Amino acid sequence: MSSPPPPPTPPPPQSPHPQNPNSTATATTTTTTTSYSIELHFDPALENQILKAWNALARRQISSRLIEIESRPHITLLSLPVSSDPSKPSPPPLSTLQQLLKLISSKSEPLPLTFSSIGTFPSASDSDGLLFLGPAPTFPLLHLHSQLVESLKKESWAVTEGYGQGAWVPHCAVARDVARARVAEAFCVLRDLKLLPVSGCAMDVGLVEYSPAAREVFSFPLGGGGGGGGGGGGLGEL
Secondary structure (H helix, E strand, O other): OOOOOOOOOOOOOOOOOOOOOOOOOOOOOOOOEEEEEEEEEEOHHHHHHHHHHHHHHHHOOOOOHHHHOOOOOEEEEEEEEEEOOOOOOOOOOHHHHHHHHHHHHHOOOOEEEEEEEEEEEOOOOOOOEEEEEEEOOOHHHHHHHHHHHHHHHHOOOOOOOOOOOOOOOOOEEEEEEEOHHHHHHHHHHHHHOOOOOEEEEEEEEEEEEEOOOEEEEEEEEOOOOOOOOOOOOOHHHO
């Protein structure tokens, strides 16, 4: 299949290189970056089906990155890089995101999803490929994403490139950091699982921190109800 343009992946957190005490070189400052994402999470049956793909690829030693960082199967609605560099734009405060997601989730019902395709995004190197399952781009899914984008624009926050309306490619990652030489093998592994098509529902929407392990900050069930949590500061203050 043809490969859609990839959404940008926020850089992983970086730490300054240790300085040699005998060196006279001038130390440089390294900016620490954390990434957050707004994600849709699935019902347990659908989540377990996707985890079968994660585990199959891990057993073949193609990629176990998603398991290692303790992520959950999900569809990323928006990526929110946060940097300590004051020259870079900051996302909305945590309290703003919390209220937006609570409002949007209360007006949405659980989203039926059907994954029927396997895809990959072009990679910039030989070892950072991403494989994904593609859901049918239904109106409820696209409408939920559109609501989120428009709500954040009203808060004067620029949506990250690749996640705006018309550019967003809904997908559920099944492998990250895949070597280019093993992409074809990974496709075969997924094909042999006979997993697709697989259906279920997106049940909640939440904010997840990657630093680099995944940590759910808060979430809300689609259709209202409980969930939430978190404070009122900016993302960089979590």
